[in-house]
Amino acid sequence: MGARVTMRDVAREAGVSPMTVSRALKQDGSVNTATRTLVRQAADKLGYVYDTTAQAFRAQRSGFLAVTLPSINNANFASTHRALTQSLVGTDLQLLLGITNYRVEEEERLMRQLLARRPEAVVLTGGHHNAATRKLLVSINVPVIEIWDLPPDPIGHVVGFSNAGAMALVVAHLVETGRRKFGFIGASADSDTRGAERRHGAVEAARTFGLPEIVQLDAGPAPVSMSDGARAVEKAGDILHNLDALICVSDPVAFGAMMALQRMGLTVPDDIGVTGFGAFEIARIATPRITTVDVGAEQIGQEAGLAILSLLNGSQSSDAPLRITLTPKLQPGNST
Missing domain, CATH: 1.10.260.40 (lambda repressor-like DNA-binding domains)
Known part of the structure; x- marks a missing residue:
């Protein structure tokens, strides 16, 4: 050497x-x-x-942004990360990425490590954090942006959408197609807060329409996959014959559920409808094409990046918290 x-x-x-x-x-x-x-x-x-270490020390700048994602394997989170990165092209800012694996305890551990690098802004996926993480973030004097959610008590700035409201679109669509009895396939309780909000949104929407209580089909701890969706359907057994549709927490879960239904001799959508969430590529190429909801994963990253730049260059006051709300869009397919 x-x-x-x-x-x-x-x-x-x-x-x-x-x-x-x-x-x-x-x-x-x-x-x-x-x-x-x-x-x-x-x-x-x-x-x-x-x-650049010495230069950053003298200028009291690190050039880093701390970002947490639940998973990098999820195509939507990857799109958000990619768009956020692209929005910073031409600047001297770089991302420090931490993966929480859907665990608030891991988010706290990552935050302690990432904040030690003196980031110039923090981007968190989701609005649910434990008390220790929240205390850390409230105490730092840099912009904090929560994405993919609309927390009722945000730490700072927000770029997100209503998960419950998005799922209400799905329920309304199923009602329009003449369906009344639903099952919901999602992660175990408390392992995915955004998934729990989707489940809550579906349940509340069903009650608004005067429908029977939605049957909960547990797909295991988050993150749930195609295989988990398939297993949830297989475990449901005869329950399926009493349902008009399965509402799935994501498109991959919906795809797994459809494959299991086909193996069981049930036809989608004639025997039972299936919906997903997230407008993943697999929803478009599946047969039948999966009814889903586009939440604007790429736009979330773009808006977060633009917000960070405006906050750091002073064109947006940090004393006036941003709340950028995206509107999810239903994408009907052939699965309903």
Whole structure:
């Protein structure tokens, strides 16, 4: 392994002083374009990597944004992350990502680690946190944005939608198709707060329509998958013959449920309807195409990124909390 390339090495290669190299690499306006180009060419030739730690310390900036997601395997959360990242292109901001695995205790552990890096803003998926995490976030003097939810008592700023309201769209659609008796397939209680809100939204909407109580079909702890949806259907057995439709917490769960129903000799949607949630790609390519709800996963990331930039550059006052509410859209398919 060769010796580490230093700023002095770059200065010798470019024929300038180390101070000029430092100014050129941090986009100092006192260095003209020609010299800045010369320095960057020398740095690239030698493989020099500019260490921004000291600069950040002096400027009281880290250049980091702390972001938590429940899972990176979920295509919708991945879309949100990708859009958030794209919204920061052209800035000097980078994401520090933590995966909570749907556990508030893990979110607390991650927050303690991420906050030690002095992020300039924090983005949290969901509005449900334990007391320790909330105390940490209330005490920091940086923007906090909760996404994918509309918490009743937000810590700071919000970019989200009503999970319960989105599921009410599904129930109304099923009623319009003449269905009255529903089952709900979702994660075990308390393991997925957004899933629980969807279940609550479906139950309340059914009561509003004067329908029978929705049958709860437990798919296991979050995150629930296609296989979990299939197993929930298989365990339900004869209960299915008394239902008109299965309301699923997500499109992958709905797809798994449909496959299990077909293996059991039940036809979708003639024998029983199936709905999903999230407008995943699998909903569009499944046969039959799955009725779902588009919640704007990519737009959530875009709006969060724009909010962060406006808060950090001062064009949006942090004293006036943002509450950006997205409107979910029902996408009827052939499964209902």
